[in-house]
Amino acid sequence: MSARPAELGCPPVHFREEIRSRMPSGDEADRLCLGAGTPVIVVVRTALAAGGRAVEVNEMVLDSAAYVLTYDVEA
Numbered sequence: 001m002s003a004r005p006a007e008l009g010c011p012p013v014h015f016r017e018e019i020r021s022r023m024p025s026g027d028e029a030d031r032l033c034l035g036a037g038t039p040v041i042v043v044v045r046t047a048l049a050a051g052g053r054a055v056e057v058n059e060m061v062l063d064s065a066a067y068v069l070t071y072d073v074e075a
Contacts, residue, residue, distance in 0.1 A: 010055045012047035019043050021064060032063050039064045 024032065024040045032040070041064045047056040 010049040010053070012055055013050050014048040014052075016046045016048065017043055018046075019069065024061070028061055032061070034063055041067060041069070043069070 020042045021039050022042065024034055024038070028034070028040060029038075034040070041062040043060045043062065045058045045060070046054050047058075049055045
């Protein structure tokens with residue numbers, strides 16, 4: 001997350017992540033050096049300012065065999 005939204009007076013107060021898995025495009029497979037049949041994880045993280053306005057969106061494409069995603073959620 002960059003500091004730019006805060007510098008512009010819209011600091012994020014909430015983050016939302018959407019996580020999906022899919023097969024990679026040919027370009028993604030080449031760039032990530034993936035073996036045949038290896039899916040990717042796509043994480044889209046949206047930073048929201050007060051009032052729910054999106055101030056930054058970040059999309060990450062990860063090698064599914066190389067990452068573990070861990071989340072802590074309060075009950």
